[in-house]
Amino acid sequence: xxxxxxxxxxxxxxxxxxxxxxxxxxxxxxxxxxxxxxxxxxxxxxxxxxxxxxxxxxxxxxxxxxxxxxxxxxxxxxxxxxxxxxxxxxxxxxxxxxxxxxxxxxxxx
Amino acid sequence: xxxxxxxxxxxxxxxxxxxxxxxxxxxxxxxxxxxxxxxxxxxxxxxxxxxxxxxxxxxxxxxxxxxxxxxxxxxxxxxxxxxxxxxxxxxxxxxxxxxxxxxxxxxxxxxxxxxxxxxxxxxxxxxxxxxxxxxxxxxxxxxxxxxxxxxxxxxxxxxxxxxxxxxxxxxxxxxxxxxxxxxxxxxxxxxxxxxxxxxxxxxxxxxxxxxxxxxxxxxxxxxxxxxxxxxxxxxxxxxxxxxxxxxxxxxxxxxxxxxxxxxxxxxxxxxxxxxxxxxxxx
Numbered sequence: 001x002x003x004x005x006x007x008x009x010x011x012x013x014x015x016x017x018x019x020x021x022x023x024x025x026x027x028x029x030x031x032x033x034x035x036x037x038x039x040x041x042x043x044x045x046x047x048x049x050x051x052x053x054x055x056x057x058x059x060x061x062x063x064x065x066x067x068x069x070x071x072x073x074x075x076x077x078x079x080x081x082x083x084x085x086x087x088x089x090x091x092x093x094x095x096x097x098x099x100x101x102x103x104x105x106x107x108x109x
Numbered sequence: 110x111x112x113x114x115x116x117x118x119x120x121x122x123x124x125x126x127x128x129x130x131x132x133x134x135x136x137x138x139x140x141x142x143x144x145x146x147x148x149x150x151x152x153x154x155x156x157x158x159x160x161x162x163x164x165x166x167x168x169x170x171x172x173x174x175x176x177x178x179x180x181x182x183x184x185x186x187x188x189x190x191x192x193x194x195x196x197x198x199x200x201x202x203x204x205x206x207x208x209x210x211x212x213x214x215x216x217x218x219x220x221x222x223x224x225x226x227x228x229x230x231x232x233x234x235x236x237x238x239x240x241x242x243x244x245x246x247x248x249x250x251x252x253x254x255x256x257x258x259x260x261x262x263x264x265x266x267x268x269x270x271x272x273x274x275x276x277x278x279x280x281x282x283x284x285x286x287x288x289x290x291x292x293x294x295x296x297x298x299x300x301x302x303x304x305x306x307x308x309x310x311x312x313x314x315x316x317x318x319x320x321x322x323x324x325x326x327x328x329x330x331x332x333x334x335x336x337x338x339x340x341x342x343x344x345x346x347x348x349x350x351x352x353x354x355x356x357x358x359x360x361x362x363x364x365x366x367x368x369x370x371x372x373x374x375x376x377x378x379x380x381x382x383x384x385x386x387x388x389x390x391x
Contacts, residue, residue, distance in 0.1 A: 006190065024181050071340075075182075
């Protein structure tokens with residue numbers, strides 16, 4: 001498992017129906033491209049977050065497919081209109097098979 | 110309709126940020142998480158050639174400025190988080206962490222604004238790094254951390270963050286006066302192949318372009334600072350070293366007397382500004 005991986009999300013706790021809310025997500029990850037070499041000239045194997053998804057009450061909101069060019073600590077910001085109260089589920093998929101999950105509840109008034 | 114129930118998504122990919130505005134927004138006001146930060150004020154009385162001191166934040170373009178206004182977007186906060194992990198990590202022969210003695214870092218609220226300062230028991234001018242390492246070797250029985258490396262900078266940023274928004278007020282007289290005068294002399298001494306002093310850029314030409322960038326006043330109230338160019342926290346001494354390399358001079362030693370004195374003098378030039386740790390610069 002990659003070291004120092006920590007997902008963070010920022011979702012407003014409350015929103016009014018029909019309001020576009022801003023969701024910010026960031027996961028600290030070294031995002032090793034697989035192109036670098038170590039001091040002995042050996043390739044450092046690729047180790048990145050290759051996919052990020054966000055679901056709301058079971059239905060998919062966004063699904064990002066990531067390649068080796070993405071910077072360290074990938075940050076995503078998007079807007080969503082939430083129709084009802086519920087729970088956002090964020091999932092990051094690591095090259096090494098690890099899956100990092102985080103959820104956040106939102107109340108719609 | 111099933112359709113209507115589905116979530117309606119607007120995706121605003123922020124990768125394509127508006128790049129048309131590349132000038133510094135000099136009139137902008139810095140508010141971090143609702144807390145106003147003073148970025149311009151009257152220069153301290155010891156400064157002869159500048160009337161108004163300005164935080165480096167005022168010289169940056171508005172996209173860079175915006176990064177510092179939101180803690181979630183401030184990449185420096187990732188390192189602060191690492192600092193918290195290190196703060197709680199038990200190390201050394203005495204099985205202690207920083208938290209064992211100090212609890213949470215908020216105990217050091219205000220410390221950043223008076224650093225560097227004279228340490229009477231050591232009889233020397235101490236930077237924040239000295240306090241960290243002294244605790245590690247004396248109280249924890251752990252190895253000292255290396256100056257200018259990520260673990261040290263993260264801890265220093267965590268401690269500095271506690272004082273964010275407070276007014277910088279470094280003492281320049283008494284025991285530290287000789288060091289301060291030495292620092293001032295260094296600030297105005299031309300060195301290196303380009304034969305330049307700190308003042309040539311940061312006093313005579315701040316606001317002017319240096320390559321594609323605006324020269325700042327060289328204030329250190331936001332250090333350790335996250336720089337977009339190297340995507341990590343940069344300590345005060347590491348920045349001094351970088352500056353000296355830029356003018357083709359042989360840098361003084363990180364943690365050495367010259368840089369300590371310079372740190373004190375440069376910090377005193379920012380007296381009156383708010384501490385901004387961790388700031389975001391390019």
